[in-house]
Amino acid sequence: MHTLASGGREPALREGGPLERRTILSFKRDVDLNIRLTRREAIRCGLYGAAGLLLSDQIQASALAAAPPKARSLAPRAKSIIQLWMWGGPSHLDTFDPKPGAGVDFCGPFMSPIKTNVSGIVINELMPELARIADKYSIIRGMTHGNTGHETATYLVQTGNKSGDGLVHPGLGAVVALYKGYEAGYKGLIPPYVVMTESLGRFSAAGFLGSRAEPFATGGDPAASRFVVEGVVADGVSDRRQTDRRALMKKLDTLSAAAAGDAQAIAFSDCSDRAYEFILGDARRVFDLSTEKAEVRERYGRSTFGQSCLMARRLVERGVPFVTINYNGWDTHKENFLTMKHKLPELDRGMSALIRDLSERGLLDSTIVWWGGEFGRTPRVHYEEPWNGGRHHWGEVFSSVIAGGGFQGGHVIGESNATGEEVKSRPVYPSDVVLSICEMLGIDPRSKMETPRGEKVAIAPPSWNGDKLGGRLTEIMPG
Numbered sequence: 001m002h003t004l005a006s007g008g009r010e011p012a013l014r015e016g017g018p019l020e021r022r023t024i025l026s027f028k029r030d031v032d033l034n035i036r037l038t039r040r041e042a043i044r045c046g047l048y049g050a051a052g053l054l055l056s057d058q059i060q061a062s063a064l065a066a067a068p069p070k071a072r073s074l075a076p077r078a079k080s081i082i083q084l085w086m087w088g089g090p091s092h093l094d095t096f097d098p099k100p101g102a103g104v105d106f107c108g109p110f111m112s113p114i115k116t117n118v119s120g121i122v123i124n125e126l127m128p129e130l131a132r133i134a135d136k137y138s139i140i141r142g143m144t145h146g147n148t149g150h151e152t153a154t155y156l157v158q159t160g161n162k163s164g165d166g167l168v169h170p171g172l173g174a175v176v177a178l179y180k181g182y183e184a185g186y187k188g189l190i191p192p193y194v195v196m197t198e199s200l201g202r203f204s205a206a207g208f209l210g211s212r213a214e215p216f217a218t219g220g221d222p223a224a225s226r227f228v229v230e231g232v233v234a235d236g237v238s239d240r241r242q243t244d245r246r247a248l249m250k251k252l253d254t255l256s257a258a259a260a261g262d263a264q265a266i267a268f269s270d271c272s273d274r275a276y277e278f279i280l281g282d283a284r285r286v287f288d289l290s291t292e293k294a295e296v297r298e299r300y301g302r303s304t305f306g307q308s309c310l311m312a313r314r315l316v317e318r319g320v321p322f323v324t325i326n327y328n329g330w331d332t333h334k335e336n337f338l339t340m341k342h343k344l345p346e347l348d349r350g351m352s353a354l355i356r357d358l359s360e361r362g363l364l365d366s367t368i369v370w371w372g373g374e375f376g377r378t379p380r381v382h383y384e385e386p387w388n389g390g391r392h393h394w395g396e397v398f399s400s401v402i403a404g405g406g407f408q409g410g411h412v413i414g415e416s417n418a419t420g421e422e423v424k425s426r427p428v429y430p431s432d433v434v435l436s437i438c439e440m441l442g443i444d445p446r447s448k449m450e451t452p453r454g455e456k457v458a459i460a461p462p463s464w465n466g467d468k469l470g471g472r473l474t475e476i477m478p479g
Helices: 039-055 150-159 172-178 207-213 241-251 254-258 261-278 282-286 294-300 304-317 336-360 432-438
Strands: 081-086 135-141 192-196 321-328 366-374 398-403 421-426 449-450 457-458
Touching: 081 172, 081 304, 135 321, 135 421, 135 432, 150 172, 150 294, 150 432, 172 192, 172 207, 172 321, 172 432, 172 457, 241 294, 294 336, 304 321, 304 336, 336 366, 398 432
Parallel strands: 081 321, 081 366, 192 321
Antiparallel strands: 135 398, 366 398, 449 457
16 A cells, blocks of 8 residues: 655555554653653653654644635634544445335345434434434435445545545545644644544545644544543553653653753643643543443443444534544445344434434534445345345445534435436535535635645545536535
8 A cells, every 4th residue: 555645646545544643651651650760761751752742743733834725714604523434335225215115135124214203204214313303414315426445435535536636635524624723723632633433444534734634543442431542541541640650750851941941942841731731631531431421321322333422522512623433344245234233223323312412502503413434335235145135335326414514404415216226316426515514614615725746726626527516515505
């Protein structure tokens, strides 16, 4: 696989995995009050820790990066977005576009979709809670891009751009981190773009924007007894022990005293203070789900996905602009329906609780919830060995869901044909969704971002190779 070059012109794929954003404690785990250190060793650990801190753009707020491009001012309706990313690609027929009339060859055991609280809209029978709140979200049943590769389809949906133009375009989360993050006045200690819990496979989220727009991948499991967040909450290290470590570092820090008044030393000390506030202060407590009432946690479900949804609500409450929940396990080539009978109730409980909770707290109007994956799955079920009821990749037509942030609920945009194999009416392309969300966030869809080589590049194209796309989601946007 390739990695992103400084010029931003490598292919869009690269090795992924959780991002390892280290804080000062990560560089001195062997520094402990119970370990004898020489003065030289202690200072060395402190210097390495602070150096790592200074390199962390999540903590430093990307102070050396260029300001975001200026654009026509738009009145934002939304402040934040929570992306529910179904890594692997969920079947549209098994979720929000059931086709009972197509028969068992297409529907498998899901032959009895349920009515929602919106007349004429039905969804899978294993999602009763979402059926009760269909007036709060809209379903896009005409999604299409024709691509069936996980990484390239992810790139398409996340960026709105086709690959192959010589650039690695940033995903929507990175675009929001640019326009709504530190360089645009965001003051929070929690990074403006958070992913729970793993980054999106081999997809290069930041593209040519580089490290200043990379997501902070939490790692850990919010459903565990202690949510061990990468670089923030250390497994097996109590808050008291972390406080003691800081006291030891302060005691051994002769460098600051020797360089008192030096501008770099002052900045160095300020970064250290901010890092510890991130680790031990109010920002740290945001990740502590034990402060939530038991009934609230139960409402979301004690699954990793359910507790991630709860965590996402807490993050947008603190003003974090973009949160992705990477909910994997949807690549169901084999035994699709066994997997769906487990995952759909988890999805139903977590997603419905999130939308309800945001609505009850007065946050849904300012928070977009965007559900979907990189593509759909083959409408015709593969019952033969070795698939045993599996579904494969399908990019001709699939579904997405969007709620909140000024988007109207209770609508269906686009339509697939009787078997769910192709778009029948109103195709919607990834670029249409990306640009519509940008507009609701107050980001001018016509904005141009600058590459490291000085090129001016649109957020997403209004057309692909001259072919006109479906256009903005005007059906559910304010006039």
